[in-house]
Amino acid sequence: PIPVIIDCDTGVDDALALLFAVRHPGIDLRAVTCVAGNTDVDGVVHNTLTVLEQAGAPGIPVARGAERPLIEAPRSARHVHGHDGMGDLGLPAPRRLPADLDAVALLRREILASPRPVTLVPTAPLTNIALLLRTHPEVTRNIERIVFMGGAVGAGNATPVAEFNVWHDPEAAAILLTAGVPITMYGLDVFRRVVVPAAEVRGLRASTEPGARLAGDLLAHRPATPGSAPDDPTEDAGGLGDAGALCAVVDPEGLTTHRLPVEVSLGPGPARGQTVVDRRPRTGESELHEGTREQCLVDVGLDVDVQRYVRLYLETVATVAHS
Numbered sequence: 660p661i662p663v664i665i666d667c668d669t670g671v672d673d674a675l676a677l678l679f680a681v682r683h684p685g686i687d688l689r690a691v692t693c694v695a696g697n698t699d700v701d702g703v704v705h706n707t708l709t710v711l712e713q714a715g716a717p718g719i720p721v722a723r724g725a726e727r728p729l730i731e732a733p734r735s736a737r738h739v740h741g742h743d744g745m746g747d748l749g750l751p752a753p754r755r756l757p758a759d760l761d762a763v764a765l766l767r768r769e770i771l772a773s774p775r776p777v778t779l780v781p782t783a784p785l786t787n788i789a790l791l792l793r794t795h796p797e798v799t800r801n802i803e804r805i806v807f808m809g810g811a812v813g814a815g816n817a818t819p820v821a822e823f824n825v826w827h828d829p830e831a832a833a834i835l836l837t838a839g840v841p842i843t844m845y846g847l848d849v850f851r852r853v854v855v856p857a858a859e860v861r862g863l864r865a866s867t868e869p870g871a872r873l874a875g876d877l878l879a880h881r882p883a884t885p886g887s888a889p890d891d892p893t894e895d896a897g898g899l900g901d902a903g904a905l906c907a908v909v910d911p912e913g914l915t916t917h918r919l920p921v922e923v924s925l926g927p928g929p930a931r932g933q934t935v936v937d938r939r940p941r942t943g944e945s946e947l948h949e950g951t952r953e954q955c956l957v958d959v960g961l962d963v964d965v966q967r968y969v970r971l972y973l974e975t976v977a978t979v980a981h982s
């Protein structure tokens with residue numbers, strides 16, 4: 660299996676990602692680190708521990724990370740994710756505490772201790788990852804790839820042009836892009852498209868297996884087009900959201916990527932937090948302007964096989980229920 664570490668802000672769709680990672684036989688989930696985003700970091704830790712317990716994986720190390728972005732003021736996204744950041748599903752409190760180490764220390768330890776290079780999957784603002792890269796740059800020697808949910812080629816969600824995870828901490832995202840390791844951007848353009856049909860969601864909700872049932876409840880909470888529509892009780896279809904980035908780790912063929920220069924807009928004003936993706940043809944005019952700044956080449960997800968990822972997700976989270 661692929662050694663994976665998830666850095667998340669659980670979060671309804673982060674929870675979907677955790678459930679998938681715990682259950683997929685091709686993933687060896689070595690640690691989960693938490694950062695402020697969908698809710699405050701203590702809420703994220705609480706939700707993450709709870710989800711791992713419900714998923715039957717209570718032993719995975721979990722660490723608390725950054726309380727706020729590097730430069731931006733702290734902010735809350737409770738209006739999107741419910742008061743507890745998890746859709747107010749009323750889940751039980753976790754039975755254990757997080758690790759004594761903070762997120763950066765746990766990331767460093769687990770990355771360097773892994774016998775095989777780790778795939779890092781941030782599904783949240785990139786504050787912890789930026790702090791890690793600046794504090795312990797030696798970790799990059801044992802990172803296979805960073806597959807992050809964030810950014811957008813087209814429309815944003817936090818602003819007309821900026822996606823939430825990058826917008827929340829743009830400087831951190833800029834540090835990630837210059838990490839010097841292979842990077843896949845699973846941005847809003849693909850994130851928005853992977854939606855589980857209502858009938859499948861209802862099937863999960865009817866399961867007697869707690870993890871599968873939780874996946875169904877989380878999907879039912881998620882609007883079919885994340886970030887654009889309120890919950891409709893008559894329509895249970897739900898987006899996989901962050902979980903799609905984990906699908907891209909185990910099944911990269913389902914995601915069509917192009918290697919393109921990406922830069923985060925850091926100036927003040929309406930474009931702050933935008934991922935500016937250079938899709939110009941690589942000959943002619945664009946080359947005239949290159950070389951003036953560091954080019955970050957990123958494998959940007961431009962298309963996704965929706966049915967394939969929906970099937971992969973359902974087969975994975977329902978495995979225990981069907982066995």
Ligand code: BDR
Nearest residue numbers: 670672782783823824901
């Ligand atoms: C991202 O923001 C969060 O609300 C989701 O969990 C996802 O990681 C989408 O913009």
Ligand code: CA
Nearest residue numbers: 670673782783
């Ligand atoms: Ca998230």
